[in-house]
Amino acid sequence: MKFTRAICIALVIVLVSSLDLTSAAVEEEIKVACVQTELIPCFVAAFIGSQPSAECCGKLKEQQSCLCGYIQNPTFGQFIKNSQNVFTASWHLEKMIIHVNLTQDNPMPLEAGRTVDLTYSVNWIPTDITFARRFDVYLDYPFFEHQIHWFSIFNSFMMVIFLTGLVSMILMRTLRNDYAKYAREDDDLESLERDVNEESGWKLVHGDVFRPPRGLVLLSAVVGTGAQLALLVLLVILMAIIGTLYVGRGAIVTTFIVCYALTSFISGYVSGGMYSRSGGKHWIKCMILTASLFPFLCFGIGFILNTIAIFYGSLAAIPFGTMVVVFVIWGFISFPLALLGTVVGRNWSGAPNNPCRVKTIPRPIPEKKWYLTPSVVSLMGGLLPFGSIFIEMYFVFTSFWNYKVYYVYGFMLLVFLILVVVTVCVTIVGTYFLLNAENYHWQWTSFFSAASTAVYVYLYSIYYYYVKTKMFGFFQTSFYFGYTLMFCLGLGILCGAVGFLGSNLFVRRIYRNIKCD
Structure with missing residues (x-):
């Protein structure tokens, strides 16, 4: 015993x-x-x-x-x-x-x-x-099951209701009026010009909205990786609810690594299918980037932190044998599954099938007010998703850095689902306003709009470090911000992929019901 x-x-x-x-x-x-x-x-x-x-x-x-x-x-x-x-x-x-x-x-x-x-x-x-x-x-029951935890869930749920109502209003009211206006064939020139000047202009960019974005290989890779991370987080949370992953030392990390390797097929499938539907030709480059981007980012950060730990003689240094095992898992399980997923997704997606034909000459983008620029839309898009997980981040950070055992994975599941819904709704609204401004560069904007949630989480981690912890020195500071950066990279890629996929469905849905000349 x-x-x-x-x-x-x-x-x-x-x-x-x-x-x-x-x-x-x-x-x-x-x-x-x-x-x-x-x-x-x-x-x-x-x-x-x-x-x-x-x-x-x-x-x-x-x-x-x-x-x-x-x-x-x-x-x-x-x-x-x-x-x-x-x-x-x-x-x-x-x-x-x-x-x-x-x-x-x-x-x-x-x-x-x-x-x-x-x-x-x-x-x-x-x-x-x-x-x-x-x-x-x-297990600290009074801390994790405090009424503020329940209140945060209720507050986030009300935010979901508000945002879904807003998106529904856009789809059912605003777009319905736009469809009715664009479907009229007996308008005289004066009334049509007045409508174009007074109403929204998202229909005017129908010939450019499906134009492949710059950096299509990178966008396909991060979207595929984000889809995999979303499924991975969902699986790990469900496994933690069913079992007791918090009991064994390193059980959560081990489960993440194994599940990441086994779900690599998803990243390749989503990335390969998206790249093929967008008319990409360099699918091998896309496949390699999808399979290696996030693992090598984590490896680079981990290598730097491990070097610091070895220099300080700390037991936090990862043994060389463990690193070899992780590399073998990636090379013999994760990479082949990503390759298989890319091939399957590329072959099953078929040729590009956009609702509107892409014009040869790109349409010039008119100047708009500062708050309708892609950079502002991207920064503002992460505020509400961060607000929906703000309280839960406090409990997660306290568990990880202040040595409390996190066990309320039911709360985490609810917060994760709320985060997904809020991210999709906010990104759809941002994409709609961007298209109304006759800016058809919505692909990267929708991704960064959702991914900016991780920026606010990292800013919150800076506040948490100076106010809630008593860490000091280069060793503790580097480990704190290094691992937090790794977490925020994964969160940003996950949210960005969710936001892009939601916006992609929204854009294809609204342009499917208009008459494209």
Whole structure:
């Protein structure tokens, strides 16, 4: 039993620390108990009652605390030792240890040549918690199930109702009036000119709205990757709801890596189909970029952070064997599936089948007011989606950086679905206003309009770092913002793909019902 072994090792360490011994046998026994710990020399020096060396003090100061009970006094800057150790062990009637808690008391300064009497006691407390529910002690129910969490879900749900109503109004009222106007065949020249000047002009760009955008290969790659990430997040959340992924160490990360490799077919299928329907010819380039763009972005960030961790001698460094395993999974599972998906999507999508014929000469885009430019539409498009996940981001960041166990995956599923709906609705509205301004460059604008949600999340992470955490130094800062950047890249690609696909359906739907000359 792991828990039984842990309590036995802890008791052995305390027993050894209560003796005034300096023999090599004691050092060897302590080394066995503290195996795979980079502060073994410091532990040995502490247990035998001597003053740690300068190197050990440096490591202790860097780590701020150690398992043997030495901590740095924040007021005087000296190391102190808690001489009283109280173990509280909760046990079930099935003779299983459920929980062990260590309470330290009676701090004493660590001085050279001073003899410290170390004592310990063990309290055995029966509990009704079964072995299968032993992890519940680490779940902070009042924090995660606070009424503000429920209020945020309700607030986001009301936002969804408002936005879906707005989109429905555009589709059912505004577009219906536009269809009626454009369908009239008996208008005289004066009334037609008045309609063109007074009404919206999205119909006027019908000959350019399906023109392939610049950077079609890159757009197809990020849209395919985003579609895969959307499915991946949904699968992982459902698996977390059904099972208990928060129990095992690294279970969430392992599940993400495996599911990402197995869902790579989706990215290739969406990317290949989109590239083929847009008339692209360099499908191999599109396939390679789709399969390698996001993994290599994450690899680049991870490599930099891993180099920093190795330089600082931190245990946060990823072992070389783990990196090899991840690369093998990508090379032998993810990449072939992306290749297969690209071939299938390219062959099944068929030739370009746009509702309106693309004209040979591009139509000039008239100058409009500043708030109808693509850059402003893109920046404004991420505000409402960010508002729908703002509260949940606080809980996610607190779980990841403040060592709380996130377990309310039902909330996360609702927030994710709300995010998808809000992103689609906001992007459709932005695309409609852009087309009304007779700007037919809607493809990249719709993607960036949805992807800008990640920009606001990253700005929020800066606020969270300085206000909600007590991190400092280059090592902690680089890890915080490095992993947050990796998260925001994935979130931006996911939201961008969702927004683009929603806008694409909207554009094809409205131009399908007009008369294209």
